[in-house]
Amino acid sequence: MASKRKVRNLLALAVMSYLTHRPMHPYELSRTLRTNGDDRSIKFNHGSLYMVVGQLERAGFVAAQETSREGQRPERTVYALTDDGRREHAEWMRELVSEPQHEYPGFVAALSLIGALAPADVVELLQTRLARLQGQRAEIRALVDETVGNGVHPLFLVEEEYRIAQIDGEIGFVGDFLERIADPNADWRRTWDAMRAQTGEDPSQ
């Protein structure tokens, strides 16, 4: 099922999404994505956009429609979604919503190698993380509240609610982990120290 999509970059999904409504030229897409704040959810930079549009064109999901000129600005190529593109877009969306994907966040990588650090250090680092997580949570909450205050329905910010749920899960995990290793006599802490003694690590780093 995890089909071999011809274009995998999620920016392409956003492009197809906007082209569902009406044809646009790349720069307009770029603007729209930025002002809609989609760049909080999808990695985006100016250069990649043109690349992605090119890929979509080669894949037959969008087609150049006309090249218009307005005032004395350079010519712009307007792209429209093809029928194939419409199908691809819907299918991809459905897949993303229904099938959890295996991903590789940096924190997971670090956790899997955490034995390399001294537990006393890790306690400090995790406390820092905890504070920052709480800060991020507050920022997101503020952003959502402000936007909703301006009359936007929370449905349009549901991805931010998801982020908050993830942050809360992480805060819980970090708290638990800290409890297990903060006390120098705790089981986990002793195991950790013992392992590092074995492999001959410098206990101070």
Add this chain to the structure above:
Amino acid sequence: MASKRKVRNLLALAVMSYLTHRPMHPYELSRTLRTNGDDRSIKFNHGSLYMVVGQLERAGFVAAQETSREGQRPERTVYALTDDGRREHAEWMRELVSEPQHEYPGFVAALSLIGALAPADVVELLQTRLARLQGQRAEIRALVDETVGNGVHPLFLVEEEYRIAQIDGEIGFVGDFLERIADPNADWRRTWDAMRAQTGEDPSQ
């Protein structure tokens, strides 16, 4: 702070981590990563490993130490961590543990564009997701329990506990979201339908 690391690929972090203990040649690294199950936490494929080792060498974090030959097998270059490499490794680990990074999971992208799908459909898709999340959770739990049953201390699987915490957060979120849109007369559901009527979407897809 969020320094401009010369090598950003997380696979490089794992490589440096293993080279902390002793010098190895790339193929041995490859084997070790696989058998230790690090490929669950760090994206890994055979080809990238050689690339990453090359990058690390150019950056001065590892150095070719000797080329050994065993039996009639091809020659292998053994790499050792340099002092710079040791510093970089420790610093990077500390950064990853203490600073939450902004990342771009596929589900967030889909959520931010979710308005393109019909709410009735989304209900179904989310139910499917929920079931799969529960399946994944059970798999991870089983893996952890089995490994711990074999005498491995749970400290060495802490990244899997983190995954479970994230999945639990996601399950909670999806459940809430479903409640908000499952009932055709719920506030969210009506907003959603109204928006789609405005932009003239086909209600059946």
Add this chain to the structure above:
DNA sequence: GGGGTCATGTAATAGGTTACATGATTCT
């Protein structure tokens, strides 16, 4: 009317994945 910034895109470079290649070992 000159200095910023907006609008619009292309080109150069670096990063990552897949495919290919080849001798050694093991299995039947």
Add this chain to the structure above:
DNA sequence: AGAATCATGTAACCTATTACATGACCCC
């Protein structure tokens, strides 16, 4: 002894990011 798989690496090909380029508009 031929087939399968392990061991080991290189090369070709995409993908993605950064840097460069250039005319228009706007402010003082």
